[in-house]
Amino acid sequence: MATHAELTELFGAEGVITLPRGEAAAGGVPDADAQVLAEVGLPAELDVIFSLAAPGAHEAFTLVPIDTGEGIVKVLCLGGPTGSPDMRYCLDLEDGYVILLTLGEQPAAEIVNTTLADFIEFLYRFGLRFQHIAAVDDRQADEYTEQLRKYLEARDPQAFAEDDNWWSMVFDRLLGKEL
Template identity: 35%
Template sequence: MITNQDLVELYGPENVVTVPADEVERLRVRDADAEVLARVGIPAFSPVIFTNHVEGEPPFLEVFDVETKDGSVHREVLLGWVPDDPVINFSLDAQQGFVTFVQRTDPPQFDVVNNNLAEFVEFLYLIDRFRMQPVDDPEVHEKSRHELRDRLRAMDPFSFEAPDLWWPKVLARVAAPGPGIDAFA
């Protein structure tokens, strides 16, 4: 598992968000997710993939309850958005720990992105670390991209069950890494 230091070294301290303990308590998330939010943190911005900086509503870490088909209610915590598309939200299922895409329609639509918050943060970190590596040899770069895909798939096989899921689409489009270079073709 990655650490807060890993995130700070890659993103810089101003781009890693940790959540104070009293705020984590308000969210009523699983202990494992509380640990990630309070001690490890999450990137504030991952180019093209994720941001928690969006003007207006809904706010970062908004808690909202969703009634399921069977009439029960489960709690979601808003984590962020896809940059340039604030309609697509990332949320954390407070009881089960899934990170999902949520479209807040009536009824809301959910698609699982990762099995848990730790994996989501690690996926962002590993992909951004890959993107920031210099590309001296395109063949080596492509081999590294396949190794990254295999590592991510081993961590969370569900996230790669179909090519139209989020992470396979991200990795299929990762181009030359580096700051200022668009990650998608």
């Protein structure tokens, strides 16, 4: 998993935000995830993919009540895709998954990553990708992106289990395979 030092090297000291462990624990975040948020943190911004300050309701690090039809479940908002006021990445406090919550008249949720650590690793590796492809041609960028997908898929196969999973669609778009 990416470390705080790796994140700050890539995103800058001001570009990585941590959540105090006590604050996370008070919100019901499980100990292991509270430790990750306190000691590793999240990038404040990753072009298109992630923003702690995504527009719309539900700010990062706030609890969001979700009506599942069987009851109310609380998830911790982590941020959202840049410029998407109706989508939020959230940590499922019960199962530990990072989900992508689509808000609106017909709310929906899908698993993005099976753990918070995997989610942070994906964001970190994506940041490295942006840095790498800036200095290479399109063919090399595609090769790097294919290798990145293989690495991330081996790390968290659930994130790519379906063609319409979030990460599957992101990579398809990057590789020009979108329908």
